[in-house]
Amino acid sequence: MKWANLPADFPPYRRVDAFARRWQVTGLLAEFHDRLRDRVREKEGRRVDPTAAIVDSQSLRAAANIPRSTSGWDGGKKVGGRKRHLVVDCLGLVLAVAVTAASMQDRDAAVPLLERLRKMYFSIRLVWADGGYAGSLVG
Template identity: 40%
Template sequence: MIADIVDAILYMIRTGCAWRYLLVDCPPSHPVYGHFKQFNERGTTERILDELGELVRHAKGRDPQSSAGVIDSQSVKGADTVGADTRGYDAGNQINGRKRFIVTDTLGLLVVVCVVAASWQDRDARQTHPA
């Protein structure tokens, strides 16, 4: 049963669909979401991702812990449902919405994701999330 729930969580993450649109052969969305929430609150998801990243880096002959990274940002328009307190204006791209920052290691593995108001500058995100 837990394997079915993990499969449903992985499907939802991979496809980006809403919880209520899980496939019919998956367990009901309410308990699946409940487990997903518990995994995240306990840090289980992050530990799994960290362990998998270390295994990939080791398989590629690299140190398990990355020593360098690349930061990238993207501003996206905020939907009408996005609250004014979580959105901002990116003057460079002329976008009113949010900005996402990602950091990847030299193999392209995701290290950090941060979503903030679009008014944030790249230097501000770097200072907020020191690697």
């Protein structure tokens, strides 16, 4: 259990876990993340709203208890499991995340991810991507 490995000066792990779950359900965890990202951007002399982003993916091996319906085989990277698709700003700070089966093509997963990004950050004018996103996504 990952919560059991907290530093000794933290409250009991069951209490920390309860707070984290409550913050997740209420959206407070995402709010903390967004506020911290905004503060880092300001401290770096950037505007809070990014104008450019970078999208990429990473295939990860799935644990044995992950259902087959949510995992797949990435033939290019020779990995069975899931794929996380990240959109970050130019500082590397996370803007949006999606998790899919590893078998899903990057450009197919990027469409709903970039649509969600557009709703959250209307200021973004440029998104960099590698060759895995070529094809209909670029058009």
